[in-house]
Amino acid sequence: MAISREAYCDTSALIAFMDASDSHHALFVRLFADPPRLVTTSLVVAEGHGWFLRRFDQGRALDFLSMIEACEPLAVISVGSPEIAAATALLRRFADQQLTLADAVGLHVMKVRRSRACWSTDRHLRLTGVPLVIDDT
């Protein structure tokens, strides 16, 4: 199977894009202005929505979901039993790391889809060898 040209998009990339205060904001504005095909998971969407709910309010959380809807190059993968099982194996393998289930599912998705890049500011997501986009800058 050929290496995929798509990039995996983590919650942190979406937050850095929408939060003007974040130190990686300018980078992600530039990346999102002309993105490749992107893929993320329903867990990332739930995590991002939760961040806006906790940090701000329902209105901003809905803005986040509107951004996900508007971002046509971003495909959202549903997470079911096979993905949870694969992520659980990764959580066991990396039990010494502070990984969330959303992170582990992301690592699994990158492996299965042979992602060549990871849009994230979370260094846990390079555990399986996919480079983070923040490392290129």
Add this chain to the structure above:
Amino acid sequence: MIRTQISLRKEEFDAAKREAARLGISLAELLRRSLRGLLPAVNQPPWMRFAGAVQSGDPHSSQRIDEVVYGHKP
């Protein structure tokens, strides 16, 4: 910049002033940002209007998501 004059209801004005103060920006800047959020930007894809939609005040916000979403251990 073009100067213009608009009329707001008292409660809209008060709420806008409060939000501007919370963000540490002027009322005019708040209204400009609100307009930018509503109007399609020229030559930009539609999702770009959400860039910088919030200001948390935390330069490491994207690296502290777990703390906010999942909380601290007691």
